[in-house]
Each structure stands twice: as structure tokens, then as C-alpha cells.
Amino acid sequence: MIDHTKISKAEWLSLGRSFYSHLFTELNKLSEAEWRSSTRYLGWDCKDLVNHMTSAITINFNLLVKMALEEKPVPEPGFNLFLRNAEEVDRRRRKTTEETIFEFKTEITRLLDRLEELSEEQWKMPAFFFIGDVDICTLFLVQFADNVVHERDLLFANNRWNSFDPKFTAPLMDWFMRMFRPASFRPERTNGESALVQYSITGTAGGNWFQSIKDNACVVSQGTVQNPEITITTTVEDLISTALARPAPFIGKLSRALEWMVKKEKKEDFAAKFTGIIAAMSAIMFGKIKIEGNKHKANAIAKKWFWHFWERTEQTQENILKSRYRK
Structure with a gap:
């Protein structure tokens, strides 16, 4: 087991970049027919799921990081992370597969670049997610863990899944058990x-x-x-x-x-x-x-x-x- 609390901001972001580089490679291997395969996540196909991964950044994570940096981290009552995301997934269905992949790559790279620019103090600034009061580091970990699982969803749907890579999963499992649970x-x-x-x-x-x-x-x-x-x-x-x-x-x-x-x-x-x-x-x-x-x-x-x-x-x-x- 790995103690997730011993991992620095630079190490987390390096792990994130390594994972997404690997994920982009896997996405490029999928055929057009495979993009229409049904996943195990909420009845969505693979294309819907990648659109979900993108809209999670554009609609939710970017906003929540911005609010945290402005020291007003908590949204108003009625804020619905999941409905907002689903509406964006529906809107993005008009995009081609190539546009879907390009937008996801662009948004995740932009987010990682933005997080790289944060100081250590900003990395630990108070933030909010549906599990309650967190910090910006936890927002990153929520999304990182979510997308590691989504890779499984995508590859499982197309009989390409082998197993989790412990390099990514071991620290996230410790975080999931000790913090998220x-x-x-x-x-x-x-x-x-x-x-x-x-x-x-x-x-x-x-x-x-x-x-x-x-x-x-x-x-x-x-x-x-x-x-x-x-x-x-x-x-x-x-x-x-x-x-x-x-x-x-x-x-x-x-x-x-x-x-x-x-x-x-x-x-x-x-x-x-x-x-x-x-x-x-x-x-x-x-x-x-x-x-x-x-x-x-x-x-x-x-x-x-x-x-x-x-x-x-x-x-x-x-x-x-x-x-x-x-x-």
C-alpha cells in the first residue's frame, strides 16, 4: 500500500500527466464501432462517457477551482453537479468522435497546466465538492480517480481491459479508503x-x-x-x-x-x-x-x-x- 498523504503536488500532477498520456493512446486505438459500445456507467456509450469526462472539467471542476481561488468555494443551494454535466453530455452528442477526443485532450491539458501554476498554499486552499468541504488537491484527486475508473469503463466495454495499473491506482485506493469513504x-x-x-x-x-x-x-x-x-x-x-x-x-x-x-x-x-x-x-x-x-x-x-x-x-x-x- 502507498500512503497518499506522502505524495507531493508535483508528484500527483506528474502521475496525472502520465496517466492521461496513456489514456490518450488507448482512446486512439478505439474503432468507430467501439466508440458506440455500451459502458457500465449510467447507460452511456463510450463517446458519451468521454464527453462526460470533458464536461466535468468545463462545467464543474474549472468553476469549483476558480471559486476556491477566489476564497468563495461554496456554491449556492440548488447547485447540481450531475444534472449540469448530463445536460452538457447531451449537447456534445452532435460532435464527431475526432472532435470529442480533441476537446477532452485540450481541456485536461489546460486543467493540468493551470494546476501546475498553483503554489503549494493554493493547492491546499479550501474548496467544495459533493462530499463536502475539501481543498483544491482533493478536487484534482476526485477527478483523477474518476477518470482512472472511466478508463476501465471504456476498455471493459470493448473487451480490452486487463487490470488497473498500480502506479496510478495504489495511491488513489489509499485516498479513497482513508478520505473519500x-x-x-x-x-x-x-x-x-x-x-x-x-x-x-x-x-x-x-x-x-x-x-x-x-x-x-x-x-x-x-x-x-x-x-x-x-x-x-x-x-x-x-x-x-x-x-x-x-x-x-x-x-x-x-x-x-x-x-x-x-x-x-x-x-x-x-x-x-x-x-x-x-x-x-x-x-x-x-x-x-x-x-x-x-x-x-x-x-x-x-x-x-x-x-x-x-x-x-x-x-x-x-x-x-x-x-x-x-x-
């Missing part, structure tokens, strides 16, 4: 209960982490702990598929076929919930995630104590209202 904790739902959970994650960039929930706080640390109440065993691949709602592609397409049942502003949340619940149920049913120990408490943790992927819009609004940096 606790950021989704909902202490008001625990009724003051405590829990000690051991995660044993196998595969590329796997490792051991333990989660301590006590006194309305959640802390995740590297390593193992004696006598955990709950032990969760899974692979990196299955953890990501479950936590980030990656069921079989037809499930995403089905969610899109049924989204007429909800209002326009709820469609992205509906697709996320539909795919998220199926991904979680499938993982448990087929033994991809094994849970041992106190099943009652494990069930409470899974269902109530943390925000789910499909609750991102509600989570955003709650965190806007309770942000320390809201003016």
Missing part, C-alpha cells in the same frame, strides 16, 4: 453506536484498511486490527463496481429506458440509483463482496450510516448548507 459518513444516523470494520481488499493496488466508527466520527486507517466486529473481503475491481454503481451494461440501458417515469431534473439520480442498487445486490448475491461478523450492524452501516453513490444530489445540498466556508 469517511467523507460520506452520516453520524446523525448511527444513534451513537460504534463499529470496527476490517477491509481486506485483494488484487492490483489492494491492501488492508480498518474503519473505526466511534463518538459520531469515522476514521479509516491502513493495516489490520484485532477482533473487528465486521470483516469485508473483496477485490479492487469488485469494490469499485459496487461502490460506484457499475453493473452490466444492459442495466444502465434499462435505467435510461425507464427514466421517463421521473421528472427531467431527477433522471440522473434515477439512473444512478437503479444501477447502484443492482450493482450492490449482485455483488452480495454472487459473493463478490463477502461480509463476516455482526450482520445486523453491517446491514445498518450499508443501508443507513453512509451516503450512497445514488444520493449525490441530496448529499451535495446538505453539504452546501452545513459548509464551514459558506458566506
Whole structure:
């Protein structure tokens, strides 16, 4: 395992540039037919997904970095990261594949160049994301991790996926477990209960982490702990598929076929919930995630104590209202 806190700004950005250089190479290998393959992400095909990766920069990340640098990091209530992005994906469908690749390359390079110019103090300036109060470094890590997973989505859809590269995934897994996971904790739902959970994650960039929930706080640390109440065993691949709602592609397409049942502003949340619940149920049913120990408490943790992927819009609004940096 790698301690993500020991990685400097320069090292993170160097890793980012190395990853995107690799990703551009992979994108150029896809045929026109492969660009239309259905991915495991929210019912989108490969072209939609790369447009999503681009619009995440232009609509959300650029704005959130700008707000952070202006020392007004928190958006107004009603700000919806995911609906804004989906509307841009829809607009970009008119672009050709070549235009899609070019725009993504241009925007990600521009963003990395901008981040390179920041001082160490600016890199740690307060910022906001749907998980709550963060800093500019965390905004970068959120997007970096998201796109590492999106590479898997793109290549998996075309039978080109082998495995994660530990050079990129190992530090991001540590960040995901120790920072991103606790950021989704909902202490008001625990009724003051405590829990000690051991995660044993196998595969590329796997490792051991333990989660301590006590006194309305959640802390995740590297390593193992004696006598955990709950032990969760899974692979990196299955953890990501479950936590980030990656069921079989037809499930995403089905969610899109049924989204007429909800209002326009709820469609992205509906697709996320539909795919998220199926991904979680499938993982448990087929033994991809094994849970041992106190099943009652494990069930409470899974269902109530943390925000789910499909609750991102509600989570955003709650965190806007309770942000320390809201003016």
C-alpha cells in the first residue's frame, strides 16, 4: 500500500500527466464501432462517457477551482453537479468522435497546466465538492480517480481491459479508503453506536484498511486490527463496481429506458440509483463482496450510516448548507 498523504503536488500532477498520456493512446486505438459500445456507467456509450469526462472539467471542476481561488468555494443551494454535466453530455452528442477526443485532450491539458501554476498554499486552499468541504488537491484527486475508473469503463466495454495499473491506482485506493469513504459518513444516523470494520481488499493496488466508527466520527486507517466486529473481503475491481454503481451494461440501458417515469431534473439520480442498487445486490448475491461478523450492524452501516453513490444530489445540498466556508 502507498500512503497518499506522502505524495507531493508535483508528484500527483506528474502521475496525472502520465496517466492521461496513456489514456490518450488507448482512446486512439478505439474503432468507430467501439466508440458506440455500451459502458457500465449510467447507460452511456463510450463517446458519451468521454464527453462526460470533458464536461466535468468545463462545467464543474474549472468553476469549483476558480471559486476556491477566489476564497468563495461554496456554491449556492440548488447547485447540481450531475444534472449540469448530463445536460452538457447531451449537447456534445452532435460532435464527431475526432472532435470529442480533441476537446477532452485540450481541456485536461489546460486543467493540468493551470494546476501546475498553483503554489503549494493554493493547492491546499479550501474548496467544495459533493462530499463536502475539501481543498483544491482533493478536487484534482476526485477527478483523477474518476477518470482512472472511466478508463476501465471504456476498455471493459470493448473487451480490452486487463487490470488497473498500480502506479496510478495504489495511491488513489489509499485516498479513497482513508478520505473519500469517511467523507460520506452520516453520524446523525448511527444513534451513537460504534463499529470496527476490517477491509481486506485483494488484487492490483489492494491492501488492508480498518474503519473505526466511534463518538459520531469515522476514521479509516491502513493495516489490520484485532477482533473487528465486521470483516469485508473483496477485490479492487469488485469494490469499485459496487461502490460506484457499475453493473452490466444492459442495466444502465434499462435505467435510461425507464427514466421517463421521473421528472427531467431527477433522471440522473434515477439512473444512478437503479444501477447502484443492482450493482450492490449482485455483488452480495454472487459473493463478490463477502461480509463476516455482526450482520445486523453491517446491514445498518450499508443501508443507513453512509451516503450512497445514488444520493449525490441530496448529499451535495446538505453539504452546501452545513459548509464551514459558506458566506
